[in-house]
Amino acid sequence: LRVVTPKSSASCMDTNLPPAITMMADDNDTKSNTHKHLSRRATNKAKRKQEKAEKQRQALEVFLPDANNDNNSLVRNATSNTTSVGGKATRARLARENNNSTIANFHAVSNGYEWEQHRPQCGAPILSQILPQHVKIVEYLESKEQEIRIEGKGIHMKERMAVLVDCHGSMDTAYNVGAEHGNELCDFSRLNLLGNFSLTSLTSLAVPPKACSLSTIMHLDLSRNELWDITTDALEPLSATLVSLDISRNCFESLPESIGAMHELKELRATHNLLKPNALRLDVLTSDMKQLEVIDLRFNQKCGKRSLLELLQSTVGDKVEMKLTVTYPPPPPDPSTVNGDRVGASPAVRDAKLLRSQLEPWSTMALRRRLVADFGEELTGDGRGWAGSDISRGHVMDRLLSMYQEEADDKNSSRICNDENGRAVVYVSGASVEESIRVRVLHALKEFWATASLVGNRERPSICAENYMILCSPSMFESRSRNAAKAAAKLTKHKALWDLAFEAMNSVDPMYASQYTAVAVTHNFVGSPHIDKQNCGPFYGFAVGDFEEGTGNVFVECSARVIAAVNTKNRMAKVDGRFPHWVGPYDSKTDRYSLIYYRTDGEVEQIGPAVFDVPTACV
Numbered sequence: 001l002r003v004v005t006p007k008s009s010a011s012c013m014d015t016n017l018p019p020a021i022t023m024m025a026d027d028n029d030t031k032s033n034t035h036k037h038l039s040r041r042a043t044n045k046a047k048r049k050q051e052k053a054e055k056q057r058q059a060l061e062v063f064l065p066d067a068n069n070d071n072n073s074l075v076r077n078a079t080s081n082t083t084s085v086g087g088k089a090t091r092a093r094l095a096r097e098n099n100n101s102t103i104a105n106f107h108a109v110s111n112g113y114e115w116e117q118h119r120p121q122c123g124a125p126i127l128s129q130i131l132p133q134h135v136k137i138v139e140y141l142e143s144k145e146q147e148i149r150i151e152g153k154g155i156h157m158k159e160r161m162a163v164l165v166d167c168h169g170s171m172d173t174a175y176n177v178g179a180e181h182g183n184e185l186c187d188f189s190r191l192n193l194l195g196n197f198s199l200t201s202l203t204s205l206a207v208p209p210k211a212c213s214l215s216t217i218m219h220l221d222l223s224r225n226e227l228w229d230i231t232t233d234a235l236e237p238l239s240a241t242l243v244s245l246d247i248s249r250n251c252f253e254s255l256p257e258s259i260g261a262m263h264e265l266k267e268l269r270a271t272h273n274l275l276k277p278n279a280l281r282l283d284v285l286t287s288d289m290k291q292l293e294v295i296d297l298r299f300n301q302k303c304g305k306r307s308l309l310e311l312l313q314s315t316v317g318d319k320v321e322m323k324l325t326v327t328y329p330p331p332p333p334d335p336s337t338v339n340g341d342r343v344g345a346s347p348a349v350r351d352a353k354l355l356r357s358q359l360e361p362w363s364t365m366a367l368r369r370r371l372v373a374d375f376g377e378e379l380t381g382d383g384r385g386w387a388g389s390d391i392s393r394g395h396v397m398d399r400l401l402s403m404y405q406e407e408a409d410d411k412n413s414s415r416i417c418n419d420e421n422g423r424a425v426v427y428v429s430g431a432s433v434e435e436s437i438r439v440r441v442l443h444a445l446k447e448f449w450a451t452a453s454l455v456g457n458r459e460r461p462s463i464c465a466e467n468y469m470i471l472c473s474p475s476m477f478e479s480r481s482r483n484a485a486k487a488a489a490k491l492t493k494h495k496a497l498w499d500l501a502f503e504a505m506n507s508v509d510p511m512y513a514s515q516y517t518a519v520a521v522t523h524n525f526v527g528s529p530h531i532d533k534q535n536c537g538p539f540y541g542f543a544v545g546d547f548e549e550g551t552g553n554v555f556v557e558c559s560a561r562v563i564a565a566v567n568t569k570n571r572m573a574k575v576d577g578r579f580p581h582w583v584g585p586y587d588s589k590t591d592r593y594s595l596i597y598y599r600t601d602g603e604v605e606q607i608g609p610a611v612f613d614v615p616t617a618c619v
């Protein structure tokens with residue numbers, strides 16, 4: 001131990017302090033120095049972070065609408081700021097923004113075919129709704145599908161079976177609800193009601209032949225519409241009589257406050273909505289509902305945690321049966337199914353050669369539609385309809401795979417060009433890209449991914465690729481958000497690659513070159529069957545590298561029994577990524593670089609064929 005020497009004559013420290021006190025003084029000095037060091041590190045880190053954010057902000061300012069960017073080469077592909085239709089949640093948000101009325105206008109029936117604009121009928125393009133330039137393509141694909149369908153199912157399946165759907169595109173079932181409840185039921189389902197359901201809606205709709213005086217209504221069915229709220233006055237006349245309320249398959253993000261006044265309510269069904277966990281408010285809504293027996297909140301995607309189910313059950317008590325679809329932690333496989341509801345945590349880990357993996361991207365409802373429309377399976381083995389919510393995805397998938405297997409095992413099949421799963425394969429080649437551009441793109445991508453800071457960069461981990469990075473178009477930088485600033489800084493850093501990618505696309509399709517909103521830059525992308533749910537239209541794929549010609553194709557499902565192998569090596573090929581697609585195998589010792597151009601903003605293009613050139617026969 002050393003003796004601490006006073007720093008000055010004015011110091012009050014005694015030079016003859018005991019050893020223990022001297023040690024404490026040393027510890028205090030050490031702690032003080034450590035705190036100062038940590039403080040300097042924190043200050044420097046904050047300063048660097050602030051400087052980085054400022055650089056990103058400055059990069060973003062170049063692309064903002066009020067900037068003088070008329071001559072900026074990065075803004076060449078800006079698209080119009082048309083909001084996309086997208087999926088159910090997006091359409092609900094747009095409806096809220098565009099509908100200023102607080103009364104549901106049941107005369108303004110929403111477009112019954114709107115869902116078909118963003119979701120194909122499980123791989124079956126509708127000939128009457130496609131563009132004229134795509135007719136020959138669809139006719140070829142459909143003739144191939146029809147030929148195989150008749151061969152496997154018989155002449156009675158010359159045409160697909162009709163599938164009844166609701167305004168959301170969900171498979172529907174025809175049933176006589178009046179037989180169960182008689183005049184006590186007020187059935188407003190399937191009327192395309194849009195917006196806030198009010199007393200005006202209730203009184204104007206509850207006229208013959210619909211039912212029923214308000215005083216006799218015990219069961220109210222508002223399911224399969226596009227409602228997002230119910231005003232307080234709408235349910236007030238029913239507060240003393242209403243026993244069951246069904247608001248399933250609508251656009252509710254929260255349970256309507258008006259439900260809390262239903263003192264006699266025993267059953268509440270709110271399945272297949274857009275409910276959010278923090279907007280359920282069951283503690284408030286159920287405080288005066290002493291007769292409540294069942295609350296069914298199944299199939300609300302954001303309400304899938306087991307912890308939420310436990311919390312809600314404790315809130316409403318043991319006398320109320322709480323139903324919730326638990327997806328996390330993942331439930332154990334259903335022992336009554338072969339492989340459970342799903343296989344693989346993501347497309348990256350699924351074997352793309354397996355039919356199960358290729359069908360996995362489809363929603364359960366799309367698989368149900370396929371069973372009925374393409375395989376003629378109207379009923380389950382025990383006589384139920386496939387649209388029933390109690391029939392799990394695993395059971396639907398098992399039956400569908402067995403139907404495919406039966407056709408693949410048919411020894412009398414005349415098909416000579418099938419894949420491992422018995423589906424017919426047709427071939428499409430993209431448009432050839434100029435050699436000078438190909439050479440420069442290959443050189444640029446090799447240098448790009450050789451950069452130490454980029455190796456192992458996987459911005460889309462659900463896809464199996466050694467490297468995957470996304471560059472966003474300046475047309476997407478219309479806000480001063482942090483994410484926009486980061487994207488702008490990344491685009492500025494890789495401007496040369498962005499410009500080269502634009503040159504390649506512009507040489508093949510100048511129109512699309514002015515529309516795409518992002519480019520995915522990939523290295524050794526393989527397998528990964530998936531659907532690009534955020535895309536507003538088709539994408540373009542362009543691949544270069546030393547992988548062998550005829551390998552590394554983009555495979556895309558065209559219909560239930562037909563898939564296309566699209567050659568993108570040194571070619572720019574157009575594919576609709578809203579159908580399941582994946583990259584075929586190639587020699588792992590070679591390299592496959594690719595640029596994928598796509599659009600996630602603007603108007604949603606009508607879904608037509610999966611490919612955009614007339615395929616050639618099997619080779």
